Amino acid sequence: MNDLRDLYAEVVMDHNRRPRNFKRIEGADREAEGFNPLCGDQISLYLNLDDGGAISDIGYVAAGCAISKAAASMMSEAVKGRSSADARKVIDGFRLLLTRKAGDDFDYEILGDLEILEGVSSYPTRIKCATLPIHTLASALSEKKNGAVSTE
Amino acid sequence: MYDVQKIRKDFPILSRKVYDKPLVYLDNAATTQKPRQVIQALVDYYEGYNANVHRGVHALSQEATERYEEARGKVARFIGAESPDEIIWTRNASESLNLVAYTWAQENIREGDEIVVTPYEHHSNLVPWQKVARDKGASLRILPMREEDNSLDMERVDEFITPRTKLLAVVHMSNGIGIINPVEELARRARAVGATVLIDATQSAPHLPVDVQGLDCDFLTLSGHKMLGPTGIGALYGRREILERMEPFLRGGEMVLEVWYDRATWNDLPMKFEAGTPNIADAIGFGAAIDYLEAVGMENVRDHEIALTAHALEAFKELEEEIDVFGPRDPERRGAIISFHSDIVHPHDLGTFLDRDGIAVRTGHHCTMPLMRELGVIATARASCYLYNTEEEIDALVDSVKRALRYFSDGAG
């Protein structure tokens, strides 16, 4: 078998083919754009927040490789309905996961399917593909109303 | 007889393995591999006669100066310049282009002037002109492209090259899709309206005979690393009369004749444009690369690559349903650069898949984002060949692409 399965696990391929929450949200509370100039991956992310700041709805429109699209889909599932504090845990946790800096006590549970993307850490050239949606989410959640991030 | 196996033996890196598979190096438009002869020239310099040039009276400095200037002469001869004084060393093609943008263009482009480029320009031959246009109140005009085969629409050139055109800055061979532009014809039209002509030959000179007299250009750029030479060395050809009228680019040592506290006079060509200790070793290495190419013969390199291109285009025809190959179908009108796109697998995923088969291709926009936009894609996968590539390697590429298509369409692996 091909060791590419570390990267393109069945779950990843499934999210790539059937991305969840793939939609534009008109008049969303928060919007952010993400762009990876290296390979041209692009994502527009939309969030609706409830009064407590929790993510009541999330949508995105993404063009890019399988990894970035799957990461966006998995991320949307992981943070939908979560408080902003939990969403931050997902963001930080995912970054730690890919840089292999997560301690043993790290609670992977919160990442949901995103955890599968740990395999990307053995493909240094692809890490930016996986982190683009997460960076974009971080930007959307930050103070600014509309943000733009670039992973270069 | 062109003996590709004999050529391959000169390139130590070609016998290495990647993930236990033989390396198939198809990223030559990004940078090329180096033959032993070039590597040896670097070693010879550092081990045998390392010294600063143009400065010492001692034997080593003289030897280094001779070899360094000899290399300049080789570049001049290679592109048909009248004199080595018309060759200015730079770090790479990007610096060569910036040199023209920061000197000649700053002095000569005026409000209302137009700079004409093509949709195929590498960012290095576009972004510097954007700044010139903004600084000077000039504008950029983009020659139109035909949709059928992504070639220039030559019938509409007169709408773009007009008496307002001050500079024509065009790429000879596109690194993005491999097309060869009719630069002689474009240069002729530009001359007829009194414009200055710059040709970005960074991608063409490594692969086919290029002659500045035949092209009738004022400036031409080269990058050593794209033509078997080391990184960190490039060249700018400039017609003597123009270079003589231009102000220096960088100022400091070596580029001056006489210096007072408040002023200085400039050294002769080409040193007027070369401040500071130059990249001596790599210039000499670049010279060795040119020796190598001339020994093989540029006509032979071109013929070999035409054959490879024909073979590749034929092989890709089988995948017509799944894959779009950009650029003309006629191998004579293009370099051995096959840039392609498939809706089934994103170029970046494809690049990773091929990599695991030991095949090195480039995926992305190839520093030609506006061209990608014209083609309606974000990125392509690009296989680019050189004199050491073989038909078997093309077959390995196509085979791996086929398996990738299957892998990503049904996920069965």
Ligand SMILES: Cc1ncc(COP(=O)(O)O)c(C=O)c1O
């Ligand atoms: C057509 C063309 N022009 C300019 C450049 C820039 O060359 P360098 O990166 O060596 O400065 C390249 C490199 O890809 C190129 O292909």
